[in-house]
Amino acid sequence: MSVLTREETEALIQEVLEVYPDKAKKDRAxxxxxxxxxxxxxxxxxxxxxxSLPGVMTIRGCAYAGxxxxxxxxxxxxxxxSHGPVGCGQYSRAGRRNYYVGVxxxxxxxxxxxxxxxxxxDIVFGGDKKLAKLINEVEQLFPLHKGITVQSECxxxxxxxxxxAVSKKGAxxxxxxxxxxxxxxxxxxxxxxxxxxxxxxVRDWVLGxxxxxxxxxxxxxxxxxxxxxxxxGDAWASRILLEEMGLRVIAQWSGxxxxxxxxxxxxxxxxxxHCYRSMNYIxxxxxxxxxxxxxxxxxxxxxxxxxxxxxxxxxxxxxxKEGAERxxxxxxxxxxxxxxxxxxxxxxxxxxxxxxxxxxRHVIGAYEDLGMEVVxxxxxxxxxxxxxxxxxxxxxxxxxYDDITGFEFEEFVKKVKPDLVGSGIKExxxxxxMGIPLRxxxxxxxxxxxxxxxxxxxxxxxxxxxxxxxxxSKITPPWKKKDEATELPKAA
Amino acid sequence: xxxxxxxxxxxxxxxxxxxxxxxxxxxxxxxxxTPEKWGGEIKLNNGGTYLIEPQALPPRFPISLRARRLDxxx
Ligand code: SF4
Numbered sequence: 001m002s003v004l005t006r007e008e009t010e011a012l013i014q015e016v017l018e019v020y021p022d023k024a025k026k027d028r029a030x031x032x033x034x035x036x037x038x039x040x041x042x043x044x045x046x047x048x049x050x051x052s053l054p055g056v057m058t059i060r061g062c063a064y065a066g067x068x069x070x071x072x073x074x075x076x077x078x079x080x081x082s083h084g085p086v087g088c089g090q091y092s093r094a095g096r097r098n099y100y101v102g103v104x105x106x107x108x109x110x111x112x113x114x115x116x117x118x119x120x121x122d123i124v125f126g127g128d129k130k131l132a133k134l135i136n137e138v139e140q141l142f143p144l145h146k147g148i149t150v151q152s153e154c155x156x157x158x159x160x161x162x163x164x165a166v167s168k169k170g171a172x173x174x175x176x177x178x179x180x181x182x183x184x185x186x187x188x189x190x191x192x193x194x195x196x197x198x199x200x201x202v203r204d205w206v207l208g209x210x211x212x213x214x215x216x217x218x219x220x221x222x223x224x225x226x227x228x229x230x231x232x233g234d235a236w237a238s239r240i241l242l243e244e245m246g247l248r249v250i251a252q253w254s255g256x257x258x259x260x261x262x263x264x265x266x267x268x269x270x271x272x273x274h275c276y277r278s279m280n281y282i283x284x285x286x287x288x289x290x291x292x293x294x295x296x297x298x299x300x301x302x303x304x305x306x307x308x309x310x311x312x313x314x315x316x317x318x319x320x321k322e323g324a325e326r327x328x329x330x331x332x333x334x335x336x337x338x339x340x341x342x343x344x345x346x347x348x349x350x351x352x353x354x355x356x357x358x359x360x361r362h363v364i365g366a367y368e369d370l371g372m373e374v375v376x377x378x379x380x381x382x383x384x385x386x387x388x389x390x391x392x393x394x395x396x397x398x399x400x401y402d403d404i405t406g407f408e409f410e411e412f413v414k415k416v417k418p419d420l421v422g423s424g425i426k427e428x429x430x431x432x433x434m435g436i437p438l439r440x441x442x443x444x445x446x447x448x449x450x451x452x453x454x455x456x457x458x459x460x461x462x463x464x465x466x467x468x469x470x471x472x473s474k475i476t477p478p479w480k481k482k483d484e485a486t487e488l489p490k491a492a
Numbered sequence: 493x494x495x496x497x498x499x500x501x502x503x504x505x506x507x508x509x510x511x512x513x514x515x516x517x518x519x520x521x522x523x524x525x526t527p528e529k530w531g532g533e534i535k536l537n538n539g540g541t542y543l544i545e546p547q548a549l550p551p552r553f554p555i556s557l558r559a560r561r562l563d564x565x566x
Binding site for chain 2 (some may be wrong): 049383384
């Protein structure tokens, strides 16, 4: 149950909508809803994946961010050229904390920024020549790279450069794959289309590269981790569980991943899909083309992990099923210790979330394991299918918000008064100044991993750290505390 | 005409997917569903209807097909 009744929540939404002009009000009303877990289809209560209203503060990114920042960026042994002006890449450089092993600048390039640094003359005369030169330069300076992707920024689409032709020619010259990605920022309504475009580029330029080759020997226990970006080491914390139960992880998409892993993915028996939003496209494609089934799983919190491990094991023989039980049994006491330690401190605390991708629904289970309750959740760039999956996870009469505006979020938080907000850096200081602790749930607030059993222990500690910080009792300065018994006598 | 994909879910029933609009929905009725003749008019859970040219049952799922929209939900 939520803190507010259904009527109160509805009234709250109406109250917040009051400030908008009529047209904007009508539009925003469709994106805010009171959850009713009995509803089968989200589209009956909430609209998503629509253009943000001009004039409101949105927290969304662009298609380039979805492709370069999310899907392609973490592929560590490729060089991702931010093709266009320097800012798009430089200001987002290394911001997602996709960890990787390797020597940066030699065989891994994850945290580096490569850009064609467009100037006025490139816009006027076209940048194809510059790109061709850049490809050769990259080959000379970083000979150990395994391939290049060309991530288009806005101007490329506007001036109509033919990056495909340059890439094809360049690939022939340097004898390595070069992938042109048409992810100009103006496409679509959010970073979500960038994920789709990036998935399509993987499909068209990478996935089939090793079809027919038998160099890679597959086993009946080969799986891949799809849609885990290894933020703070998430994919590693997931991978060890799968390996412990007897599976072999042959690819990580794309956190700490390599081009070769991507090319070998069609040899897997099962694709494990963590972030549905950003990589369902390629999973669907592999299911059709190669007959590899995929399964969505959730590695947040012991309850969901146990469920996920069993679901994954159901695809394999008894050896793996036993392995799953063994892993669950092994970690159970450790998890119980974590819960025993933190649950009494966190029990009953209310959380509001606003993130992207998979987290608005996936982390609910982890909070519940700690006795906390999620009273509101929403996606920056979710689609109908995301909300379909969310409705069932959320309690009755809780708040759902899509592409929430800065104003709405603040108002909701003021009224609902959660004990903790889980969102991003842009929201962090707004809410902390209001006296409400916030954990960044995009980058794990420079902590992590949060996936897997090891991650849950860190997650629990971090949440406790945020909530129990003594600073929250010092928000009201002493001279404003009314009930202070010792009022100083006024100076005569 | 739109490119769509039809797959079977864990329970074995058909699921409709329209990549262009990221629309995923269950199929509530399909005009023909026999090995010889398969397809025809399909109704989605959201109320939309599409037409797949009737054909022999595809050998495996998922499968990408062309379909015509008869009546969209929104
Ligand atoms: S919208 Fe365009 S200019 Fe802005 S960051 Fe994205 S690609 Fe760059």
